[in-house]
Amino acid sequence: MPRTLFDKVWDAHVVEKLEDGTCLLYIDRHLVHEVTSPQAFEGLRLTGRRVRRPDATLAVTDHNVPTSDRSAGIAEPESRLQVETLEQNVAAFGVPYFPLLDARQGIVHIIGPEQGLSLPGMTIVCGDSHTSTHGALGALAFGIGTSEVEHVLATQTLLQRPAKNMLVRVDGTLEQGVTAKDLVLAIIGHIGTAGGTGHVIEYAGEAIRALDMAGRLTVCNMSIEAGARAGMIAPDETTFAYIEGRPYAPQGEAFQRAVEYWRTLASDEGAAYDKQALLNAADIAPMVTWGTSPETVVPIDGNVPDPAEIVDEAKRADRERMLRYMGLAPGQALAGLPIDAVFIGSCTNARIEDIRAVVKIVQGHQVAPNVRAMVVPGSGLVKLQAEAEGLDKILLESGFEWREPGCSMCLGMNPDKLAPGQRCASTSNRNFEGRQGPGGRTHLLSPAMAAAAAITGCLTDVRELA
Amino acid sequence: MEAFSTLTGIAAPLPMANVDTDKIIPGRFLKTIKRSGLGVHLFDQLRYDETGAERPDFVLNREPYREAGILIAHDNFGCGSSREHAPWALLDFGIRCVIAPDFADIFHGNCFKNGILPICLPRAVCDTLMEDAQLGANARITVDLVRQVVVRPNGEEIAFEIDPLRRTMLLEGLDEIGQTLGHAPSIDAFEARRQQEQPWMPVIPLV
Numbered sequence: 001m002p003r004t005l006f007d008k009v010w011d012a013h014v015v016e017k018l019e020d021g022t023c024l025l026y027i028d029r030h031l032v033h034e035v036t037s038p039q040a041f042e043g044l045r046l047t048g049r050r051v052r053r054p055d056a057t058l059a060v061t062d063h064n065v066p067t068s069d070r071s072a073g074i075a076e077p078e079s080r081l082q083v084e085t086l087e088q089n090v091a092a093f094g095v096p097y098f099p100l101l102d103a104r105q106g107i108v109h110i111i112g113p114e115q116g117l118s119l120p121g122m123t124i125v126c127g128d129s130h131t132s133t134h135g136a137l138g139a140l141a142f143g144i145g146t147s148e149v150e151h152v153l154a155t156q157t158l159l160q161r162p163a164k165n166m167l168v169r170v171d172g173t174l175e176q177g178v179t180a181k182d183l184v185l186a187i188i189g190h191i192g193t194a195g196g197t198g199h200v201i202e203y204a205g206e207a208i209r210a211l212d213m214a215g216r217l218t219v220c221n222m223s224i225e226a227g228a229r230a231g232m233i234a235p236d237e238t239t240f241a242y243i244e245g246r247p248y249a250p251q252g253e254a255f256q257r258a259v260e261y262w263r264t265l266a267s268d269e270g271a272a273y274d275k276q277a278l279l280n281a282a283d284i285a286p287m288v289t290w291g292t293s294p295e296t297v298v299p300i301d302g303n304v305p306d307p308a309e310i311v312d313e314a315k316r317a318d319r320e321r322m323l324r325y326m327g328l329a330p331g332q333a334l335a336g337l338p339i340d341a342v343f344i345g346s347c348t349n350a351r352i353e354d355i356r357a358v359v360k361i362v363q364g365h366q367v368a369p370n371v372r373a374m375v376v377p378g379s380g381l382v383k384l385q386a387e388a389e390g391l392d393k394i395l396l397e398s399g400f401e402w403r404e405p406g407c408s409m410c411l412g413m414n415p416d417k418l419a420p421g422q423r424c425a426s427t428s429n430r431n432f433e434g435r436q437g438p439g440g441r442t443h444l445l446s447p448a449m450a451a452a453a454a455i456t457g458c459l460t461d462v463r464e465l466a
Numbered sequence: 467m468e469a470f471s472t473l474t475g476i477a478a479p480l481p482m483a484n485v486d487t488d489k490i491i492p493g494r495f496l497k498t499i500k501r502s503g504l505g506v507h508l509f510d511q512l513r514y515d516e517t518g519a520e521r522p523d524f525v526l527n528r529e530p531y532r533e534a535g536i537l538i539a540h541d542n543f544g545c546g547s548s549r550e551h552a553p554w555a556l557l558d559f560g561i562r563c564v565i566a567p568d569f570a571d572i573f574h575g576n577c578f579k580n581g582i583l584p585i586c587l588p589r590a591v592c593d594t595l596m597e598d599a600q601l602g603a604n605a606r607i608t609v610d611l612v613r614q615v616v617v618r619p620n621g622e623e624i625a626f627e628i629d630p631l632r633r634t635m636l637l638e639g640l641d642e643i644g645q646t647l648g649h650a651p652s653i654d655a656f657e658a659r660r661q662q663e664q665p666w667m668p669v670i671p672l673v
Contacts, residue, residue, distance in 0.1 A: 015656045016649055020630040024649055026656055028667065036549065038499035049643070052653075055669035064497055078497035085499050096670045117670065129548040129572055143572055145550035146501075147579035147642070155646045157653060161629065163571075193484055194542040197571060227545060229571050254666035261664065293484050314540050318483050411493040411547075420516065432488040432546060434511045 002268035004165045005234050006200040009140040009265065013123045015157055025160045028122040029139075030152050031108045032059040032095065034086040035413070036127030040150035041089040051093045052156045058117060059090045059097040062107045063128075064413040067376050067403035070100055079414065093153075106379020106405040109133040109347035113217060114379055116246025120235035120262040125152055130347045130429065131230075132223040136216035137243070138235035138265050140200070143224065163229045164274040166199035170207035172281040177463040179357070180215030181349060181427065181446035183207065184222040185287035185297045191277050193295040196228025199275060202267065203233050207281035213242040214353035221348045222429050225294035234266035286462055288334050288425075289444040291322035292433050298334060300449065300461045306330035325433055326441050327421070334459050337443075341424040342373035342454040343436070344400075344447055346410035349427035350378030352385045354447040359391045361451035361462065367399030368457030374401040374416070376408040400454070412437045425453035468581040469639030473562055474608040475535025478525050479599035485539055486546035487573060491555045493547075504551055505558030526559070530603050534559075538592060538599045539566040543584075544573025553580045563609045565616065567592050578632050581639065583611060585626045594618070611637060 003011070015024040030053075037059070044050070051057060064079040074080040083100065090097040098104045104111060109130050112118035120138035125131060127149040134141035148158055168187055188195075201223050203216075211219065216233050223231025233239075240259050243249045250258045285299035296319075298305070307319035307330060323330065328337075344350070344358055355375060367373045375395055377383040383405055386392055392402045409416040410428035412435060418424050420439025427450050431442035443459060452462040495507040513524050520527040526534060537556070543566040544552060553576045556564070562582050567589045569577075577584045587595070598619050599605045608617035611633060615623040635642060660667065 016652045018631060022629070022631045024646065024652065026653070026660070035496050039501050039550075042499070043643075047641075047643070049647075054672065058670055063493075082497055082499060094672060096672050116668070119668075127548060127550075129546065143548035145548055145553075145572060145576035145579060147550060147576065151643050151646065154643045155650075155653065156657075157646060157649075159631075159642065159646065193545060194568065194570070197542070197568060224546075227542065227570055248668050248670065250666040250668055258664075258666045293486075314481060314483055317481075318540075321482075411488075413493045413496060430486075430488070430546060432486045434492050435488050438492070438511060439516070 002271040004267040004271040004273065005138065005202055005232050005265055006140060006163070006165055009121055009123065010162055012121065022159055022161050024157050025123060027125050027152050027156055027158060028056060029117060029124040030057045031112055031124070031126035032057060032149065033063055033108050033128065034061045034082045035063040036146050037089065037149055038082065038085045039146050040153060041093065043150040044093070044153060049154045051095060051153045054094045054096065056156065057095050059086060059095050060105055060108055060111060061086060061100055063407045063411065065100060065406045066414050067406050067408045067416055070404055076415065103380035103384060106382065107347045107350060107407055109221065110350060110378030110382065113137060113213070114246070114381060116243055116249030119243065119249065120239060121265050125158065129224045130221055132228065133217050133221040133347055135223065135230050135232040136213060136220040137239055138232060138262065140230055140232065142230040163200045164198055166196055166201045166228065166275040167273040168201050168203050168277045169205035170203070170279045170281050171205045172207055173210060174207055174281045174284060177448065178284055178286055179446040179448060180211050180218040182284055182287045183281065184219045185289070185294070185444065186284045187279060188222060188226045188294050189287070189297040190279060191226050193225060193293050194227040196223060196226040199228050200230045200232060201226065201228040203231060208233060209236065212353065213238060214351045217351070218348055222294065225429055235262045286446060286449050288449065288459055289431050290326065290328060290334060291319065292325055292431055294429070294431060294444060296322060300335055300459065302334060304328050304330055304332045304334065335461055337459045338423070339371060339425050339453055339458060340422040341418060342371060342450050343409040343424055343426040343428060344374065344450050345376030345378065345408050346428035347378065348429040349447050350376060350382065352382050354427065355382070355386050355391055357447045358451040359394050361448050361465065362398045362455060363394055365398060365455045367454045371454060371457050373399065373454040374403055374409070376403045377405050379405050409436050411435060425450045425459060467579065467639050467641070470562065470581050470583055470611055470636045472608060472610045472612065473535055474606060476530050476533050477536040477538055477595065477599040477605050477607040478531040478534035479596050480525060480537055480539045481596055483540035484542045484545055487544055487549050487552040488546055490544070490552040491549065496549060496551050501554050502558060504555035508555040508559045535561060536563045536565065536607055536609065537561050538595045539564060541567045543569050545570035548572045550576045553577050553582050557582055565592060565595055578636060579642065581636065583609060583636060585609070585616065587624065587626055591624055
């Protein structure tokens, strides 16, 4: 029977099938960070259990670390305690770790692919919902809770029921100024924030194939915003070229053998999907969210929808609440909306390609007065690469802050937060109420669009700047 | 994990869709290394104003819902972040059952690990239960996992579905890791076979 990419990776990892269809699934790679792991290690300690496969596990701090100079340590006591707790745990349990001052430190979903730790055909988990990112390489990668973190540490497996298959096919080519971020926002707008619930989305079609790895990582990253368990893209020459030579990737003959296997992973002709969505890339414009769910997205030349037109009472009330929170009126144009802050970073858009895209727009311009604009690279290596290319200087001269790597203002755990009522053009992945700071208002968009907003001081169609 | 068999308690109505886990517990409260004590931050932004004072109109700030043991919500409850702090906060507040038309996958799974029962029921049934939950002191609902029924205040019973394995785990309060470790020989065999088939699979040396 023809199988999908997901079916193949799933089947290859079933250790045992239990009576009701639940499977014991083997996990190849476990990424651990400071926020969702302390209680898991505590659980191991209380039960006298060990980490089964430290050599399949990597720990790093990213969620709550400051993005200012860190050479003198972390000032905030709670964050410091969490980081120190992780350091004690990795030492006690013998888990490989990239320390905060190591150039390889960074956002867990940036460094996995960057280091060649995330590979096609693997099962990859992390106590973070954006683990879906790694699916861009053709891995089955998904977020788990802390109890499951403990389960994987102790057993290198998880109890899982197979997800359903969903195909999202995007034909055609993206227009100039339209990026992978716009593409995935358009997909989420199309299928809805629960459109992928219970499914693993496979992204396919000409527009997906044409994306570089950075773009594919951005698309898969946001699968969870459509409710999907994971997002996957079949590995191809783009994937193999990206992986070759990375520090932890197989080398030489081992790499060739791996590629041979990876080539077998693509979905078979005639494989069945439980659900499908079809989009045309040519129809997609630069996108921006207006509400507090990633599905509330419109093209930049669009307007805030009128809740009065919604028949379903609960949904109408939901949308009205969003408008109140966001300080917007029905019918209002998004373009021209003044902003207070610009955040360029997060596991969605903090790769070197994203920073280059920003520099391309801001070069020769200044950040608008009264706008705080920051760029937070995804890893120490991304930062070094950008500095080697002189991108940091251009950004600093334009009035951007150039910061140390971490999750930063994506989730408001570290000191990088919005003040109540502040409006932010953000390249991150969630526009939930209070996500970037209590009362903060988030508009999700692409790095190029965020750069355009930084210069003009308001939401702007990047195509009109170029 | 505490076992779950039957629960009778006040059901609180939360007629909102897409209640994300940031809403259940904002990121800034995740800087803890413990599981306990998060109940005070449950629904922080909905529950407290800028000064930290309770918002009197929020359901869990009103009697008898301060004692709620069950929550009735709309679609896609628990979407967003995988933070298990969300079920920990619910549990610490005293909520051990959430009833909604559907749940986000990760949150749904996290509930079972903590002795919280998430129940999916059709939208129309949830709307009925939402009305029941408006009954104040009479908003008492019973959730019977043994018989797989929800009992409305008027005594009417509503059947619900649940994965058999998850039901057993909850009913017996089983340690899932302990169960899985019972399969250690299978895991050993799987690893040995993988090592043969995929010798190129890289490991991470301790540096």
